[in-house]
Amino acid sequence: MIYDCIVVGGGHAGIEASHIAAFKNHKTLLVTSNKKNIGDMACNPSIGGTAKGIIVREIDALGGLMGKIADISHFQIKMLNNSKGPAVRSLRAQVDKVTYPKNMINTLENTKNLDIIESMVEDLIIEEQKVKGIILEDGTKILGKTIILTTGTYLKANILIGSENKEGGPHGERRSNLLSDNLKKYGLKIQRLKTGTPQRIKADSIDFTKMQEEKGDDTLWTFSCDNAPSYNPNEQQKCYLIYTNENTHKIILDNLEKSAMYGGYVTGIGPRYCPSIEDKLVRFKDKERHQLFLEPESLYYDEYYLQGFSTSMPRDIQEKMVKTLPGLENALITKYAYAIEYDAIDPLQIKASLESKIIENLFTAGQINGTSGYEEAAGQGLIAGINACLKLEQKEPLILKRNEAYIGVLIDDLVTKGTSEPYRMLTSRAEFRLILRHDNADLRLREYAHNIGSIREEEYLNTKKKKENLKQCEEFLKQQKLKITPDIKKKMSEKNITIPIKTESLYDLLKRPEITMSLLNEFIELPFESVILEEIEIHIKYEGYIKKTYKEVEKMIKLEEKKIPENIDYNEVKNLASEARQKLEKVRPLSIGQASRISGVNPSDIAILCVYLKKEYNKNE
Amino acid sequence: MENTIAAISTNNIGVGAINIIRISGSEAINIVSKIFSNKKFIDAPSHTIHYGFIKEKENIIDEVLVMLMRAPKTYTKEDVVEINCHGGYATTNKILELLLTNGATLAEPGEFTKKAFLNGRINLLEAESISDMLNAKTNLQSEMALSGLTGKTTKKIENLREKMVSLLANIEVNIDYPEYIDELQITKENISPILMEIKRELEKIVEESKNGQIIKNGIKVAIIGSPNVGKSSLLNTLLEEEKAIVTNIKGTTRDTVEGSINYKGILLHFIDTAGIRETNDVVEKIGVEKSRKAIDMADVIILVLNNNESLEKEEQMLLKQIEEKKGIIFINKIDLEEKIESFTTTCKIIKGSTLKNIGIDTLKETILNNCEIKDLSNKDLTYLSSTRQISLAKEALQNIEYVIEQNKKDIPVDMLAIDIKIAWENLGKIIGKFYEEELVDNIFSKFCLGK
Known part of the structure; x- marks a missing residue:
């Protein structure tokens, strides 16, 4: 039997790739070294964040799973940058590390056309620079028309703690020993990258009274535009903020040469945006303190993730370091921080469709392409899956432009600039971020998704309905005039708002910076959902900026043409x-x-x- | 095949002792050898000088020195030949003509520099500076061109861009790491003084670029007035005194006389329009039209009046017209009896005599003052001078002014960043540097964040 699509790796990229291929009725196989690790969140217990939250919404718009599953697996959610401009708002959820993978495995097991097996892939079957299948560690050959590699950090992975250097992937999992050497043999360039993860601390050893609480929003949110919120905002878990101090810094600086990084034990290149704590101290000598966050990992076990304290120090030094922190004087470390080195390919050798330039029908996605982060991986996995299908269907690949999606920016950056450190998405990488907002991901992408058949009909109808509602709402605001009654006059002057001289339409009133949709809502009933009102308000208030962005887009498209x-x-x-x-x-x-x-x-x-x-x-x- | 181009490279043909004709391109050496008597020339090593004659068939046109420079170590990175011939308009032109008939194409203005740029020899800013230097007529001009080359301008703009990118990086950090409250939060209030400072510096650059243009292009001074007032003798006095070059430019207006002098490092370019004749209405209209044109073209207008005559109707009209422009009234012939009526004007009046050389220095000083040029020779010459550069700097200034305006309207800081970034890009275009990654690099070198 020949599979249409074989996906190697069950992480966030592999899940989306295999799910979408099966959804599009292609016979699909997912190979993972350990079924229980499908959808594992090996690092931080959150999904979304600045820019990343928008990627999650884009994944949802294109038919991916991440948003939908995060919506039913989190215990805290908030809109970041809510007080800033609309372009930079983004959702982040604290996701339960037990529930999320469980929900994912469930969904995949119930996906038609999808087989899942446990094994390690060590080689590919290549004929005339075309991939024909995979070879498992026991020598079994499985044929496939397209292969998607989403191997994460598992290629020749090494775990480093102090001078200790152990072969193996996260959680003591086995690593792939031969695959990256074989890829090299076929002409792919291999680079060595590094990342790390901080300590986990046992909950009942923490004194939370010495820490500052960080709560979720009272407003209800969902990543998916098809989901209704299904949680109680009052039952959200808290995170905590603390700071490092003089004592912490002294211990770290005194023991610098014991760390894997400064002891010279690391060869991989680490990311600048998540430096280890020793890196931060060396690079920013003048800073008196560094911020750290404690985030709960799950409701089913009592560990906290110590964000900001990633290190490659030996265990005894880590013990000392952690105990200098307020509230952690008696902390029990359940998992020590470690650095991990792994092999990745050079993304300049892949096309914007995520197909290899060297080997036909071979696609790659996620950390193997040099990125970092669950969301970046899932976004690429989805695109690789879609494009493998489109290739099978002999159709043009889906290549999102920089003005269409953060996923487009991500892939364009990778295949144009390459990367020598794990690549993380940032809002500042998107020059057109004003039109790449969280609120319009569905409006931007669902038409594509519908055309390539990666979403259900009812999902497409949701977006169609939203578009109609937007039109109706705009019409309503243009027709409806606000009569300035004495009551309204009073309220306006209380708020220091200049009273309109003549009766104006709501639409025109909204053009004034001080008049917001929520203010109008106090005076007159606006019979539309809040997402619709928000969308319209952004368009009215920032019309000039949006137009300017489109002008820049035109310039870019001219050069693209x-x-x-x-x-x-x-x-x-x-x-x-x-x-x-x-x-x-x-x-x-x-x-x-x-x-x-x-x-x-x-x-x-x-x-x-x-x-x-x-x-x-x-x-x- | 690439074009082989040729042009006369020296300014003011016919004035100096020698002139240089430059030829660049793959055929340069072949073409020259066809008209050059020295037979060793064609195979000679690079960067050598050769003596001989330029010949048209058997006729000797000129005795010359020819410099041979083979690619790639030349100005254009192509083969370059320079013919040093003797001064004289006719001879030089004849040699150029010979080159053209033997296969060279006449170079467009700036084409040598364009080739140097396209061939990767120089960058955009250098290209502009070199073309300025080649066109330089006064010391100040070439100094300004040189300062462009040595990167003074670049440095100034880079410093300003550095300031802007730090601000942008800070805004981006606030967006991408909203929970890192230890970092400075850019707000409506604290961004304001930073913007004002950027604005001031941009204004300075734009303001100074005005001087740059004046240094580069000089000041155009039109001399208008009736024919009998001593207009021409004023021009002659102005020019003669400085031993300047008077050229009769053909093909414009037959009667227009032009000439330039170098006064305190600034090129004063005088245009003497033919006077206004009063014979009949039609001609009068033409005359008025002509002086109107001169008024439009010029930076400064000198209206010459005769102390010894009463004001004519046309002169009264001109008095009004020049008030709109930077007009100076020169009342000539004060050595004769005063018959001119008193009149009111907002323009500066200078009384003098071209015959007795009275008031001429005051006149020149007034021209500079009118253009707000003080003593330029002591100044730090870091001006932008090309129109492209100046308009980019002006655009950047407008961008920042817009940001300041929007900030007053409570537009979120992350939106303000859009126009700050455009301003930053505009400045980047001036120095031919535009690199997106710069911003991201800056974020990580200045701020300390992450897991």
């Missing part, structure tokens, strides 16, 4: 700087737009390239 012929020989383009020539040769960008985003390719190189294209291929201008 300047295609570079696939067979271009960069040696023929005279006078390119040699670094630019090498980079262009490596990335082989599809358009001038993409070329201009490659680091090391300067504006003058782009000018030269444009002149060359104009001369050689007249139609390109």
Whole structure:
């Protein structure tokens, strides 16, 4: 038997890839080294966060599982940046590390067309640079038309604690010993990356009275636009904020050379955005204290995750370090912090469809592509799954542009700029973030999802209905005028609002910065859901900025439309700087737009390239 | 095949002792050897000088020195030949013509520099500075061009961009790590002084660029007035005194005389329009039209009046017209009897005599004052001078002014970042530097965050 799609790895990327392929009626196999670890949250107990929360909504809009399962598995949720502008708001949930994987495994087991087996994949079957199947550790061959590798941190993984260096993946799981060497043999470039995770502390050894509480929102939220909230906001769990102090810093600095990082035991490159605590002290000498958060891991066991304290110090030093922290004087460490090194591929060798440039029908997603984070992995897994299906169906791949989705920004960055450290999504990476908001993910992406058949009909109808409601609401606000009654006049002057001279439509009133939708709601009944009202309000209030963003988008699209012929020989383009020539040769960008985003390719190189294209291929201008 | 281009590289053809014609391109050496008597030239090593004659068939056109520079160590990174010929408009032009008939194309203005840029020899800012230097006529001009080359301008703009990117990075950190309350939170209140400071510096750059343009292009001064008032002798006095070059420019207006002087490092470019004749209505209209044009084109207008005559109707009209522009009234012939009526004007009046050389220095000083040029020779010359650069700097200033405006309206700080970023990009375009990753790099080098 030949599978349509074989997914290697049951992490956040593998789940989405295998689920969507099976959902789209392709015979799919998921291979994982341990079924119980499917959907495991190996690091922080949360899903979402700035930018990442928007990715989760995009995953949901495209038919993925992460948002829907997080909605039924969390015990705290809040909208970050709620007091800032609409473009940067993003949901984050504290997710139960027991419930979430359980719900995921359940969903996958009930997915038609999906087989799950437990084994380690150590090689691929390759014929004429095309992948034909996988080879398991016992030598069993399984044939597949497309293969998606979502191996996470398991390729030749090593766990480091102090000078101790042990082969193996997270939670003492086995690692894949041969796969990355075999990939190298087939022509893929392998790089070594590093990440880490902090300590877990036993709950009843913590004195929470010395800590500052961090609560969830009273407002009800869901990631999925198809879900209704199903939790009681008053039953949410709390997180806690504490700070490091002089004593903590002294212990760390005195023992610096004992850490794996500073002792010279680590070869992988770690991410700048989650440095270990010793890294923070060395790099930011002047800071007197560093913030740490304690986050509950699950309702089913009593451990807290000590966010911000990731380290590669030996265990005895970790004990001392933790005990300097307020409320943790008697802390019992249940799991020590560790660093993990693993093999990843060079993302410059993959296409924007996430298919390998070297081996046909081979797709990769998640940490193997050099990213970090559950959400980044799931987003890529979903796209890899969708594009493997589209390839089977002989259709064009789904490539989201930078103005369409954070997932588009993520993949474009990876395949254009490459990465030498685990890549994390940030709002600042999205130049068009004002139109890539959490509230419009469904409006941006569901049409695509519908066309490629990655969502259910009723999910598509939800979005269609939302669009109709938006239209009706806009019409309503334009028609409805606000009569300034003495009562309204009084309320307005109490709030220091200039009273409108003539009767104006609600729509026009909303253009004034001081008049908000919630204020109008006090004066007049607005018969629409809050998501609809919010969406419209953003559009009225920030119309100028949104228009400006679209103008920038147009500029980008113009450059994207300047295609570079696939067979271009960069040696023929005279006078390119040699670094630019090498980079262009490596990335082989599809358009001038993409070329201009490659680091090391300067504006003058782009000018030269444009002149060359104009001369050689007249139609390109 | 790439074009081989040729042009006369020296300014003011016909004035100096020698002129240089430059040829660049893969055919440069071949083309020159066709008209050059020295047969060793074609195979000679790079960066050598050769003596011989330029010939048209058997006729000797000129005795010349020819410099041979082979690619890639040349200005354009292509083969370059420079012919040092003798001064004289006709000879130089003849040699150029010969080159063109033998296969070279006439270079467009700035094409050598364009080639140097396209061939990766120089960056955009350098390209602009070099073209400025090549066009430089006064010391101040070439100094300004040089300061562009040595990166003074770049430095100033980079410092300002650094300030902006730090602010942006701080805003981004607040967005991406909202719970790290130990980091400085950028708010409506504390962003305001930072924006004002950026605005002030941008204003300074834009303001100074005005001087830059004046240094680069000089001041255009139109001399208008009736024919008999001593207009032409004023021009001659102004020019002669400085031993300046007078050129009769053909093809514009037959009667227009132009000339330039270098006064305190600034190029004063005088245009003497033909006077207004009063014979009949039609001609009068043409005359008024002509001086109107001169008024429009010029930076400064000098209206010359005759102390010895009473005011004519046309002169009274001109008095009104020049008030709109930076007008100066020069009342000539004060050595003769005063017959001119008194009149009111907002313009500065200088009384003098071209014959006795009275009031001429005051006039020149007044021209500089009118353009708000003080003593430029002591100043730190870090001006932007190309129109592209100046308009980008102005755009950046407008972006920041808009941000300040929006901040007053309670627009969230993360939205303000949009226009701060555009301003930052605009400044980046001036120095040919635009690199997205810079922002992300900055975030991680300045702030300490994460798990």
